[in-house]
Amino acid sequence: MPLAKILVAFKSVPDPADAGMSSHDIASKFVINPFDEIAIEEALRMRERGDVAEVAGVTIGPAAVDEQIRAAMAMGVDRVIRVDDSRALDPYAISRILCSLVGREQPSFVIMGKQAVDDDSNQVGQMLAGLLDWPQATFVSKIEFLDNYSRACCTRETDSGLEVIEVSLPAVITTDLRLNEPRYVSLPGLMKARRKTIEVATCEQLGITVQPLTVILSTARPPKRPAGTRVDSIADLVARLKNDAKVL
Amino acid sequence: MAKSLIVIEHGPSGLKRSSLHPMTFARQVGDSYALLLLGHRLDALAPTLQSYDATSVLLADHPALAEPLADRYAAVIAEVACKESAQTVIASSSTFSKDVLPRVAALFEAPMVSDVLAVENIDGVSTYKRATHAGSMLANVRVTSDRCVLTIRPTSFAMPAPSSSLSPIEKLPVDETSLPKGMQFISREERVSDRPDLSDARVVVSGGRPLKDTETFERLVGGLADVLGGAVGATRAAVDCGMVPNDYQIGQTGKIVAPELYIGIGISGAIQHLAGIKDSRVIVAINKDPEAPIFQMATYGLVGDLHQLVPELIEALRRA
């Protein structure tokens, strides 16, 4: 029996392709976190193959993220729930909210990016799996269902190469870059997405109170490396590495 | 009883040296620490850990822990942390700790700070510095609960000095029936390499998209690394093309390196790649485009065709 529902979590982040991007207050353009776009793409392909009936999305943020919700819907996500919260929440708070939403939505499994490219924490999926007491498959570059959809065989990218594990479902899966290449959003798709309704929920409605337990006191630009030197030949380079830098 | 519990990592070639670096962090903040090693047949690994001033060396040694499956490992680590009344659980950043420690945080009911670069004591409270936005911002973070989980960047904290006193070894009982069993290990790619490990090599040579195929990559990037006794890395573009395996990737979402010498060949210098090489002492870039962003970070930049320059460099170093 194919699966009933996948829940995909996605976050709206400053566009990493935007060179000036560095923090929310100066970012000009926001996009779906690239790793989450990969998670959405994977879920859509599963639905298109008939592995799953419904792809539901969830994002936690203020109304401003509706633009990225429309983009997710334009890719093909069936419905999206936005948990309305404009606070600077940390991964622990986010995963607790997602945990209560999983309780309400009862998905067959959850898929999301391994890392949000703004806070670069790489925590939420693993925390959610821990809170739910579900298996986890992180940094995944391949997913196959086994035994009548009761388990998934996942290839993971690790520091020493590829690793294969099997997890029983439901589980939390987090995506790495090489799982797939997300589709482009079409204009007709975007138009259609405009007519869909976004479901809005609050922590209160979900029956949960969360507080961020980490606070960012200040941010700063990292110190710049001193300007370097152009060398004009291999001989010049080798001489400098030897005599000036003393690394040879 | 120790203030911090440090999770030590090991692999086929023994203890992972960089996983000992959190002890330097703990010493810096003045916390006592216990070391925890999980796995199967750990007896040969434990003695080395006795000479680092830990309150104890804890071993969770059981066949069910032979492979680092996150659900089982997190359950054991969180249980030990509670039993030891630890306030902080710490490990060095790696795909192992990234997989397991956030799950520990969930069970330990604590927030987590990833990849800490520095720690400062302000008004008696620890403030952690970490990079965000692919290294283009630094944030000072404070934890407001009395427990937390941390990973530290191993290149930012040195290898701890050993001491002459011996910490006691304690074997922990592991109750297999209470462990989660939803995850099964199937296989792992085992590649043997004579080259040093990327994360703690003195020299790193790294290649990008124009290396085109595995053979050219190995001949030029690998060849240069070998004359320097260095490790080999790559950009995401080179990995995506299938030139090299995923574990060569350096950057925001790959490995962080901080060698004495980093040489980037045919690499444009996207911020996601630079995030992984910033702390290298000397950066050399070889690129045919004089405007390539990597030149802004390079200590020495050489403009030209890599197919001509790299063989020339290998030859010059051989002669030197």
Ligand SMILES: Cc1cc2nc3c(=O)[nH]c(=O)nc-3n(C[C@H](O)[C@H](O)[C@H](O)COP(=O)(O)OP(=O)(O)OC[C@H]3O[C@@H](n4cnc5c(N)ncnc54)[C@H](O)[C@@H]3O)c2cc1C
């Ligand atoms: C979410 C996300 C995460 C990412 N994470 C990472 C990461 O962890 N690590 C990473 O590396 N990238 C990462 N990237 C990708 C990154 O943005 C760049 O696309 C990538 O680093 C580019 O690789 P490259 O420099 O090899 O290729 P290119 O950008 O194509 O550059 C190739 C360079 O080679 C030069 N060149 C071409 N021919 C020659 C020649 N014959 N001789 C000399 N020079 C030549 C060109 O001038 C050019 O500058 C990430 C991207 C995203 C969106």
Ligand SMILES: Nc1ncnc2c1ncn2[C@@H]1O[C@H](COP(=O)(O)O)[C@@H](O)[C@H]1O
């Ligand atoms: N505000 C959010 N709303 C929905 N999902 C989120 C949010 N923040 C993080 N996530 C998910 O958690 C993943 C890991 O984020 P992080 O642990 O912050 O690096 C992201 O790729 C998202 O899938």
